[in-house]
Amino acid sequence: MDNTYNKTLTKTPSIQEAEAYIRRRFLLVERNRQSSYLDVSDNQIVEFSVVVAVITNRFQLKLKEAQTLLKNTFLNPYSGKSVFRPNTENKVLNINDKWVLNTYRKPRIDPDPNLSPQPFLDHLNLAIKDDTAIEFLLDFVAYRYQHRHVNAKTGKPAHALYIYSTAQGQGKSLFTDVITEIFGSSSVKSTTTADALIKQNGYEFWERIWLLADEVRVGDRTRLYDNLKARISKLTDTVDPKNRASMEVELPAQLIMTSNHPPTFIEPDDRRFCIIEWDTGLRDDAKTDYFDEYVAWLNTYGYPAIAGLLQTRDLSNYKPMAPPPRTDAKRYAILESEEPEVDRVLRLLDRYSDVYAFDSHTIDELKLPNKTQRQILRKAGLYKERINHKGKKPTLYIRDGYGVSAGNIVESDTKEVVVPLEKNLQRLEPTL
Structure with a gap:
């Protein structure tokens, strides 16, 4: 583009300000010889007329002035990378001389070390009841608040958290919500399904500060377990995205898993996971009253107070590369991981990662004990349901997060069709 102005456009202070503004806010996107613009304020691709409207509204320029200004302003070309x-x-x-988009956005919460974080600390003591686990959790989170950018020079802590509670409504998700609020949504990626992490683009979940995985079932010696184990400590990896050449990607995120079940994949010599049992001990009205008060504090002074705590916490005793503490919950989890039947089911799910519903014949081949079959399948993330299919009512064992509707496998939350049920069952034929 020509960097000179149209002779009819006078270079006034307002015009100069508008030019500087659009150079900061927009990148040029060339598609099929047509110019579009990347608005870096919300990462949206917009057309010429939209940018003109922004200029006219913000700087009170006439339409012709705004059009001429945009046509004659050199904008940095977007490389397509972030x-x-x-x-x-x-x-x-x-x-490397290419204009790329930075996906990080400053969180809206500013730390205030002058505010007391005591309600948060009291909450951790109530929910965890293990001083060693609490201190590690605070160090684990504070380290990434004080070292948000990690690279080959700084290294990435080789630690992950697994937080579980067998009782419902104990505040695990509230804790991860606090993480998201304080670090900012751009610093967090979340998932509730195992297949999302092992797909070809699964590396994208590791491109922030935190990867939050809720109720993602992991089995020992499965592909998912190997994937997590490697990427917890890796800073980069070489991947082969679909329809794209191999490339090196960055994996700065650390993993926090939450569940209603203890983990069944922890090895006796594990050096990555800190396992924490989370239970306030509160039930019914007492639980409701407590969380109402705690959430009210979070929404007034809580978030900046917790951020202030993380910002000023002394980390001299935290060893990012040393094994995490072996909590009582971890010792229990190691014993629980010896349950071979659950592991057998999880290996089946790992083998058929693109199958969402399993027929009775496939499950029978696992030879699970009749008395505990239901509990074993639930621990592995399968639930039992009879459905109407081709005039019959077969029993299916369906992955958590999915269901069957009108002859299709659908996502439970969105009801979006994933795959026709018949095609799903045909994928199991080699095992029959």
Whole structure:
């Protein structure tokens, strides 16, 4: 593009300000010889007329002035790539002479060390009841608050958290909500399904500060377990995305898993996971009253107070590369991991990661004990249901998060069709 102005456009202070503004906010996107624009304020691709409207509204320019200005302003070309760089608030970066989008956005919560975080600390003591686990959790989170950007020079802590509670409504998700609020939504990726993590683009979940995985079932010696074990400590990996050449990707995220079940995959010599049992001991009205008060504190002073605690916490005793503490919950989890039947089911799910409903014949081949079959399948993330299919009512064992509707496998929350049921069952034929 020509970097000179149309002779009819006078370079006034308002015009100069508008030019600087659009150079900061927009990148040029060339598609099929047509110019579009990437709005870095919300990462949306917009057309010429939209940018013109922004200029006219913000700087009170006439339509012709705005059109002429945009046509004659040189905009940096967007390379099509993005990175996560929490060490800068710049939305656009020049890396290797290419203009890339920085996906990091500053959180709305500012830390305030002058506010007392005591309600948060009291909450952890109530829910965890293990001083060693509490201190590790605080160090684990505070380290990434003080070191948001990790690279080959700094290293990435080789630690992950697994938090579980067999009782419902004890505040595990509230804890991860606090993490999201304090670090900012751009610093967090979340998932509730195992297959999302092992797909070809599963690496994308590791491109932030935190990967939050809720009720993702993992089995010992499965592909998912091997994937997690490797990426917990890796900073980069070489991947082969679909229809794209192999490339190196960054994996700065650390993993926090939450569940209503103890883990069944922890090895006796594990050096990555800190296992924490989370239960306030409160039930019914007492639980409701307590969380109403705690949430009210979070929404007033709580978030900046917790951020202030993380910002100022002394981390001299935290060893990012040393094994995490062996909590009582971890010792229990290691014993629980000896349950071979659950592991057998999880290996089946791992083998058929694109199958969402299993027929009775397939489950019978696992030779699970009749008396405990239901409990074993639930621990592995399968539930039993009879459905109407081709005039019959077969029994299916369906993955958590999915269901059957009108002859299709659908996602439970969105009801979006995943695959026709018949096609899903045909994938099991080699095992019959």
